[in-house]
Amino acid sequence: MDIIGQAFTPHRAQLSGAKTVPETYKRYFHRGISVKTIELPNSTSTTTTARRAEHTNLAAAAGGERDQLTSFEVHMASSTTDAADDRIPRIASTIRVIQDFPKPGIQFQDITTLLLDPRAFKDAIDLFVERYKDQNINVVAGIEARGFIFGPPIALAMGAKFVPMRKPKKLPGEVISEEYSLEYGTDKMEMHVGAVQSGERALVVDDLIATGGTLSAAIRLLERVGVHVVECACVIELPELKGRDRLGDKPLFVLIS
């Protein structure tokens, strides 16, 4: 398992271990977006985790970028990282932050700009497929609607079925539903009866985990029919919202935190 995967697997012992390791942060600016690099002291390689951009200014791909980009590239070249470390900062750099959407105070992580970069989009899918391809996954469940963008390519690459988890009244056949809470009120998620079988091994995929409400509803729906949810996989995590805790004992894998 690559280092990035380990850094984000929430086994309690590993998490507390990671917290006691002193970390050096270096900040690079790549295309105007701030990217942090974590250097673990005892490793010969550099683990790169991309932090969410606090401010996006795509127009600031100006003169200064060349020097900054060079220092970024030199750093990567001098490390003994495996290919995964090069891919993640690049993926992170394609994500756009939109201020005050859908309401004031919220910084929306927009993955549509990732989808406009074929190489970055392919790398994101590859990172998930590499992680899961030998884990006998039969089912990829994707959460409406952005989970429908990432889930099917992963399912196709792994020989798994794709199961859409949808808002109420969208699925035409017989469904089972699970209620989950929102900031104000509740919503419901539905899955077709017969889409999955007891004993199947599943991933749940979405673009982003915030509070973990929708992901935990999806887990419950699948578990109710006897499916083993192996892991939840998202491109982005908003750790301050503690969605990971809401998943209970289910592990979470993310590319960007």
Next chain:
Amino acid sequence: MFAAENGLKGDPRLQAISDAIRVIPHFPKPGIMFQDITTLLLNHKVFKDTVDIFVDRYKDMDISVVAGIEARGFMFGPSIALAIGAKFVPLRKPGKLPGDVISEAYELEYGKDCLEMHIDAVQRGERAVVIDDLVATGGTLSAAIKLLESMEAEVVECACVIGLPEAKGRQSRLNGKPLYILVEPREFEGYC
């Protein structure tokens, strides 16, 4: 045009695709025989064949944009985009896309709806295909074509897994753009 009349006559994959689609009668309302593609997505081989047919068609046509219509177009479009090295552009219901958008209204049977696209998703001169699971009247696809053309992209073709009879010969509803369809709708064969 249907795939069977356009190079794939007798291709067994088409029959398997048709067989994998489930018909739900009277959804969302009485009289409508809903063509449910979720059963196709459960069959890995058939799902892969569906994507491969579109990929084989578009991979040498210099396509740089695959636009998918929310939400079932999202289930097919990205895989096609990835395989041909194109960008994927989601076309969404109002209020979903967070950045600056352009909108196009279109007619429903009763009332209107609206489709949106991020303004910076496509560049002038890019060649695009539009993907959805099914075409009926062509209203949504027409709106999609207008969105792409308003940003001066060239819509090369629209592609759907299923084409209802109303879509046949209705080139004018699709603004003169060709329409490529894999299968006709299935008949409802009774409850299993």
